[in-house]
Amino acid sequence: MSWKIKMHLNSMVFLCFSSFSLLALSIWSLNSSIVTVIEWEFISINSCSIVVSLIFDWMSFMFLSFVFFISAMVLFYSGDYMLGDLNFNRFMYLVLCFVGSMGALIVSPNLISILLGWDGLGLVSYALVIYYSNEKSANAGMLTVLSNRVGDVAILLSIALMFNMGGWNFLYYTMYMEDGGLTSLLKFLVVLAAMTKSAQIPFSAWLPAAMAAPTPVSSLVHSSTLVTAGVYLLIRFSGAFCDSHVQSFLLIISCLTMFMAGLGANFEYDLKKVIALSTLSQLGVMISILSLGFANLAFFHLLSHALFKALLFMCAGVIIHNVKEYQDIRAMGGLVEFMPLTSMCMNLANLALCGMPFLAGFYSKDMILEVAFMSKINFISFVLYALATGLTVCYTLRLIYYSLSGSFNLGGLSMIADNSYVMTNSMLGLSIGAIVGGSCLSWLIFPEPYMICMSLGLKTLPLSVSILGGLVGYMLNVMSVNTGLNSLKVYSSVVVMGSMWFMPFLSTFSLNMHNLKLGYLMLKSGDSGWSEYYGGQGIHKFIVGSSQNVQVYQDNSVKIFMKVFMIWVIILFFII
Template sequence: MNLYICLFSMGFLFILSIVCFFSSIYFIMNMISIFMEWELFTLNSSSLLMTILLDWMSLMFLSFVLLISSMVIFYSNSYMSSDLNMVRFILLVLMFVFSMILLIISPNLISILLGWDGLGLVSYCLVIYYQNVKSYNSGMLTVLSNRIGDVMILMSIVWMLNYGGWNYIFYMSFMKNDLYMYIIGWFIVLAAMTKSAQIPFSSWLPAAMAAPTPVSALVHSSTLVTAGVYLLIRFNFVLNDTLVFKGFLLIAGLTMFMSGIVANYEFDLKKIIALSTLSQLGLMMSILSMGGYDLAFFHLLTHALFKSLLFMCAGIIIHTMNNNQDIRYMGNLIKFMPFSSFCLVVSNLALCGMPFLAGFYSKDLILEVVLLSNLNILIFFLYFFSTGLTVCYTVRLVYYSLMGDLKMPSLMNLFEEYSDMILSMLFLSFMSVIGGSMLMWLIFPVPVMIYLPLLLKLSILMVMFMGVLMGLIILLSVKFMKNLMSFYLMKMFFSEMWFLPNLSTFGLNYYFLNKMVVYGKVLDGGWSEYLVSLNIKKLVLFSMKNFQLIQNNSFKTYIFIFYFWLLSFMLLFFMKI
């Protein structure tokens, strides 16, 4: 039964993905957009409409979401085969995909809210799928961080009521300089910051790794974390060249820089890949803040391909190594798991921007546009140093997991016989190789003219090689520096994501929890306990004893009640006379 549901879901999503992809090519060639609108009801001259916008961008993104979702479901057929609630898992993934589809095709803030809130709710259900304390804490951190973004969307809906409708796509061009649209833009940027985990909302993204690995492959490639980027791409025309985007450029650059540093101190395999997602989200947001919405969309699509493959490789390694995620226990996997190691290396090289893989076309183009732009030295440093850090933690990950000696404490049976996993990984590795050039031809039919001196042109490759060198230096120096107190303090600061988890959880919760303790002592354990709870208890006990006395069916009790009734009757009778 589970197999049939998986295969049917995978086949349906895959066919729909192919249809959307070829439709997007047709829409690009003929410059077509389709806008459909249904009026649900009207209230006080404001119409609540269900609208769908189909253009090349929404169809292209939709095809990639559906493609990766179909591969993830096919991959889950083996990965989650021993799970008792397999059908529930597949239904949750399908609900997640449906929420993302609703968000992609909606030019209306009401229907965007439905998809946006659906993503937050279903992601909570998926993060707490393995029911334990760690998953619960991670799920609460995820859903409460995302609720801030939901409130911002609600505030945008309230402010857009001034225009008499919620189809933002109608108002973006000629209301660009309006104060209301500027305020709406602020709310949209804050909502995108929470969903795409920019500073200071970054702590939920590594915590969401408590979800099953197929969910991580879906969430961190094309759905949940990219929703904020996609929304800002749609709102780009309103916010471009504004003060909001100039400040947001710094925040995105710092997010990229912070996640690159933290990933170099992390030992959890899935968290390293999650932090690399955070770094790439910072790259997308920063180039988007500079006005390159098409470049951000291009990197969004190429990143989705190799990041889903990277998580699938991590999943098969974790599965084979008896659910162990610590890279310090791994080693020499290239000998035991050659195909998975090959896919891991391909996806990591695409992440670094190795020439002629998928990530190279988008990442190289973004960095060349940065070199061509009029930027200050701080933003320039954040871009290129973060790119070097990406290569650095990739080298570290490959060294720990694929090279050296196997460090597991007991004899393990390492093998690759998961046919469904390998087939889905093979398809995505093929797309990670050819996807970048294919999308380059489609999204940029006219070549982008970038004229740079030879040294600047080669600077991106130089940064990559310097990242490799820096990664090797860090690996060698850790052995000699690990006993130094300064190294320990630096490691603690960086491995804790600049103490963002403490600020977002303990920093916010401690004050309120402390006040609740005081409240409990003074009120619940104080006067209210004495005056209300104890007195009610005494009254109830007294009443129960008396009723129990009546219910004992004692003849003396009945005679006493009869005499009492007779005496009362006689008193009333004589008082009337």
């Protein structure tokens, strides 16, 4: 066994031990209702203390436990996936920095100290997206970092606005943030930061573009780290959104996001982008139920989704490795006969994503849909919920039909098998979580069941829509394969639905190009122009010239004193 895999074994053992220890602490904290807050004061300005805060409650313990467990499986998986990479050490340290940044964000209840994890995630994600040094990765990395910088600026502005409240520990003030004036602006900035990090409309384009990163990174990013940071921030701020106008805004944006992502996934042929769009759809589900006031339900779905989504990306990585590094699902097919273990794990993750009864996704997704249907939501949100649920099953069956079942579409000289024990063992570890994770979490977080009262039609609506979506997806795929390119007849509609409503174009060519040109002009005329002339460089030039003149005067030259004396004599002569 090479030293690389040994290195990953050490990381996996340490992270697994930390994960189980934190899970035990989370259960203890949940039962005893004990919350520990640690603060280090750096400086006090106008009775407002700048402190670094850490919070240890059941939520932070449990989230850290899941992040460490998934990271352990991903790092062990990377030992074989990245085995031949020349920059393996750099990859290893970047992933560990990524996990550390997420940990810093999870335990920070302070807007200033949360920047350490928030900006760390943005910086390390950029370094990981451009890991493969090519033009596509560079473009994807630039789109990712520019989109996330919008949220970073929103956090910085929020820090300035929270100065009026006397401190930056937002957990102490969320219950007292009523709508009106600067408080409404603060809420909007926090929501804006969360929307950029969790890729809600109109910032959705960077999430599929970030698939340029290595697959283990995608598995980590799309399950428990970067994209969930925005959801976690909103969960911590949930007390401020009760009876607020921000809730209705968040609800319609998140419902549109999950519908748009589900629709786009049905027209996408890149394996990793299909799974990325499913992540975007589930992020919309989390934020939509959060906007209705059920923060614990959003946290429940965040954790259960992390387990099967990491597994789904791992299976995708194994498949891509075996099919000659192709990612087009049309170039696959019949993989269930060659890779039975990977196909089993992938089907397990897909069924959990669809909400198959008694798998991880069922407990959270079914409860979210029932609570949403029982709440006071408008008709548009209700329809979008139902359509997004059906589309999830639709694109999942489409993915299974193209990649795992059907006829073998690769070339004849292909060696496809489950021959990597390192990758399959890490997948089996997450498979256990995808099976029992949802039920165990529901017993821990909700020891007393919700009282859900609704009609038989609403109760069976999620199941009915899922069955209908599965049938429609399967029939459409069979028809498209057997009857030719019928999509060309409605080409314009397919382009609109399959391109995420032109969001990548709007985010790159139009908005970003104009913004970059405007920024360049401001840099040339401002920072490198008038600001330099009258600012630092101008002051430096004036001081240097003045000091040279003073130095000449201090040389005690007789000629200079005689000249000055004669000048004063002439001035006095004219005055008198």
